[in-house]
Amino acid sequence: MRFSSPWDLVQVNILEQNQILQPITEQIMIIYVIEGQASVCESVDVFHLKREEFIILEPSKVYEIIELEGNVVLISFQYENVFFKWRNHHSHFSGHSNNHHSSIELELSKKLHSFLRIYFSQNEDNDSSMYEIYFGVIAYLEKYFRKKHAKSSSEEKFNARINEVISYLNMNYSREISLSEVAALFYISEPYLSKTFKKVVGISFTQYLMRRRLEGVKKDLETTNEFITTVAFNNGFSNVNSFNKSFKAAFGITPSDYKKINYIKKDDSQIGKNTISVLEGLKKLSPNSEAVVSYKLKDTINTNLEDTITIQANHYKNYTKNWNEIINIGYAADILLANLEQQIGLMQTSIPFKYGRVWGILSDDMIIEKDEIDGKLLNFGKVDRVIEILIKNKMKPFLDLGIKPKMIIGKEFTIHASSFSQKCRTIDEWGLIVKEFVSHCVNKFGYEEVSSWYFELWKPSEKVLNSIQGVKQLDKSMIGNKYFLDYFTVIYRAIKQVASEVKVGGGGFSLDIDEEDTVNLIEKWLKLDVKPDFLTFTIFPLDQCNHTFSETRISSDEHYIYMKIRDNFQYFRELKSDVELIVAEFNCTVSSRASINDSIFKASYLIKNFIENMEHNTKMSYWLFSDIFSYSEDSKRLLFGGTGIISRDGIQKSPYFAFEFLNSLGNQLLHQEDGIFVTRKLGQRLQVLLYHYSHIGAENNFLSEKSMKDDQDVEHLYNRESRTFQVNITGMKKGQYKMKKRVINKKDGSIIDKLSTFEKNHHIKQEEIAYYRSTCLPLMTLEEVNVQSDRLVIKELLYPHEVMLIEVDYIY
Known part of the structure; x- marks a missing residue:
């Protein structure tokens, strides 16, 4: 099929109530509400779309417009006829913005609105703009809404035919x-x-x-005609x-009646009533949706973006929090350090987590082994101490029993690495050790307690291990998939023989550098008789990573983690619906010597990724708890770019306060969209969380680790546009309210900005550290507001990376 003009690439139809839609494979078909609302039914699912919301129709499904009010259109983009001859495979798209307003959906909504403004102009002078916006929409759909299926080779051949x-x-x-x-x-x-x-x-x-x-x-x-x-x-x-x-x-x-209604002559100078109605609807859309005729993203600096929403105080739904489940504590031997135990106690007092993830639990550093006449005697005293520290601080153990080493990655090379074990053991010998260890734990801590733990088995990555300097290289057979599956089977059975209710899984799979290998292994694993109770994954959004990790770059895709989880987890759940999927490690960099780790960027980064990924129903564990785990001989300064949420000396960093803000949220969700998260608690108490996330990778592919130069690297982070948030809350009870505001910004809650001019001489005394520990906190203000009607208006200006929590409590 040939297209003589850009207008042939797209088609827009105005929808009516009770209309039946059957999408075809060669087009991407999207229902979009210009103004009003529509209810779209597909099988047993009903999507209630409001203004500026959309749903992408999937081929082979049948949709019915069961309710419609206002202007609702069906946008059909030619796709297969344009791209198939180059790609030689079919793509399927899915997604909607019904009750879900992440930045991904909001951006597509804006693109569709811009497209409609140009489409209904039907101005030949806009041909180039139509081409530009068509390919812009297609590229965005391919990046974020194309269904990804990690199929086996036989299935790919099956579908290819x-x-x-x-x-x-x-x-x-x-x-x-x-x-x-x-x-x-x-x-x-x-x-x-x-x-x-x-x-x-x-x-x-x-x-x-x-x-x-x-x-x-x-x-x-x-x-x-x-x-x-x-x-x-x-x-x-x-x-x-x-x-x-x-x-x-x-x-x-x-057919004749259809033609009478829908045929419009090419040279018609009069636009039909429906089209006029649509254009009027487009004019009424919110100011932040205004179209630009030349569809280009402008890289403006220091301009002010404005977001306005209106929500009902009594319209809410329950949701599941994903940020307080697991935290990566660190390498087992390091937990025995006295000051680390103090930091764990501090953390669990203000930002408690249910599970603490620990690895190296059965390393040579932790087990004392003695030869006896009738066999080997194993002393688990050090391991007991680690577990006791967790339990004492009301944290359940999440124990990695695999051979994961400790390593610290810097700007140009691996700073520190230690082998898990220098002893060569067979799989069966490991099985006996694990069985004895679990039996010991049951005897010491009780069956009921141990049954609530997670036991993980790390899968060695050849790419990662080959990059580590100073670690004893494993035999290739130990790295292979077959060895791991045999190893897991033995460990799984050993544990279940002692405590059948315990969860056993693994294996810390990479969804960045090892994604393809990970998918292939899990496909095989979930078909075996012995299957994992849970799967763990690591996600570090890297566009580039060489064999030594000395050249790593943050991905320019700010939704990298979201897309990795969405695309892969959906497929894994199709393979085994009851398997629990856990993101065991995530961060924006693998480096423990990146000044960005000490900046306020990490506060908005952490909040944005936890909130954006709530819909995936998965536990997520931030990497890492304390800078103590990345301390080495090169760490002379108070801050050295460690990935912890708390410094080596116990000073809380901005992501620590981000966790505090998240933990202050209620269990009832009123509204969620990019930068805005509104919850409520019982007793007329509302929490409004605002965050101005500004991605660092888009304009300069930022994080080449060895090019970073300490504090000055964070300065360019602030040269971005500000953002105004206006939240109109209706349905409020009349009366007096206490409004508490806490904000994380350059001046308050950012230790790196406080120290940037002073700390270069490295000479900071203990009393000065104590001072910073007590004063480097988010700014807090209190005020009383009087709600005379049922409406409360909150309007705040946030600069790049700032985070603000506003708590509104009724005064009885």
Whole structure:
């Protein structure tokens, strides 16, 4: 199919109530509410769309507009006919913004609005703008809304053959085609083609061909003045009576009536009433959705963006928090340090976590082994102490029993690394040690207590281990997938023999540098008799990473973690629906010598990623708890770019306060969108969390570790646009309220900004450290507000990376 102008690449239809929609594979079809609202039903799911919300329709599904008020359109982007010949595979898209307003959905909504403004102008002077916005929307859909399936090679071949058949039908539907003809053409049997086609596409071969022909008829009736009989013949129908019946059955209207309603002459100077209504609706949209004729993202500096929302104080839903489940404590031997125990106590007092993740628990540093006449005697005294510290501070152990080493990665090389064990043991020997260890724990801490723990088995990554200097290199067979699966089977059975309720899983899989290998291994693993109770993953958003980690760059995609979780976890749950999926490690960098780790950027980064990923229903564990774990001989300064939320000397860093803000939120969610999170607690108490996340990777692919130069690297982070938030809360009880505001910014809650001019001489005394520990806190203000009507307006200006928590409590 050829397209003579950019306007042929897209089509917009105004929708009506009770309309049935059956998407076709070659187009990306999106329902978009310009103004008003619409309820869209697909099978048992109903999507209630409000103004500026959308839903992407999936092929093989049938949708019905069951309620409609205002202006609602169906936008159809030509896709397969434009891109298939280059990509040679079919893509499917899905997504919606119903009750979900992350920055991804909001950005697509803005793009669709801009597209409609240009589309309805039908101005030939906008041809280049239409091309630009068309490819811009397609690129955005491909990046964030294309369904990703990590299929096995056999399944890919299986689907590839059907995709070839679909492509053939799309290009030849206008002539007579039969199932037997196509089967012969592709050298497959008719029964096989019929069965596999329906399995892949969701509808039969005949139904797909009929739908494709009817869509061709619809377009020709709308855009040409040909006789209806000619239109039918041109689209593959040989019998007019049969065609008329099929058309009416599909669309609820005769072809002639459809043409009377929808055909508009090309040279019509008058825009129909519906189009005028649509244009009026577009004008009424919120100011922050205004279209730009030249569709380019402007990289403005120090301009002010404004976000305004209106919410009901009594309209809420319950939600599950994902930020207080697990925290990475660190390498087991380091936990025995006295000052670290104090830091754990401090953390659990103000920002308590349910589980503390520890590795190296069975390393040579932790187990005392003595030869006896009747075998080896194992002393778990050090391990007991680590577990006692966790339990004393009301934290459940999340113990990695694998051979994960301790390593500290710097700007240009691995600063420190220590081998897990220098002893060569067989899989069965490890199984006996683990069984004895779990039995010891049950005897010491009780069966009920141990049954609530997690036991993890780390899977060695060849890429990671090859980059570590100073670590004893493992035999290749120990790194391989077969060894790991055999190893896990032995460990799993050893643990379950002692405590069957314990959760056993693993294996710290990378979803960045090892994504493809990870998917292939999990596919095999979940088909075995011994399956994991949970899977753990690490995500560090790196666009580039060499074999020594000396050249790593933060991804320019600010939704990197969100996309990795969404695309992979959906597929893993399809393989085994009851497997628990856990993000065991995430951060924006692998380096423990990056000044950005000490900046206020990490506060907004942490909040943004926890909130954005709540919908995935997964525990997430931030990397890392304390800078003590990344302390080494090169760490002379008070702050040295460690990934902890608390410094080596116990000074709370900005991500620590971010956790405090998150923990202050209520359990009832009123509103969520990019930068705004509003909750409530019982007793007329509201919490408004505002955060101005500004991604650091977009304009300069920022984090080349060895190019970073300490404190001066954080200065450019603040040269961004400010952002104004206005939150209008209706349905408030009249009376007096106490409003408490806490804010993390350059002046308050950012230790690196306080020390930037003083700390270069490295000479800071203990009393000075104590002073900073007590004064480097978020700014807090208190005021009383009087709500005379039922409306409370909160308007705040935030500079880049700032985070503000506003707590509004009714005064009885």
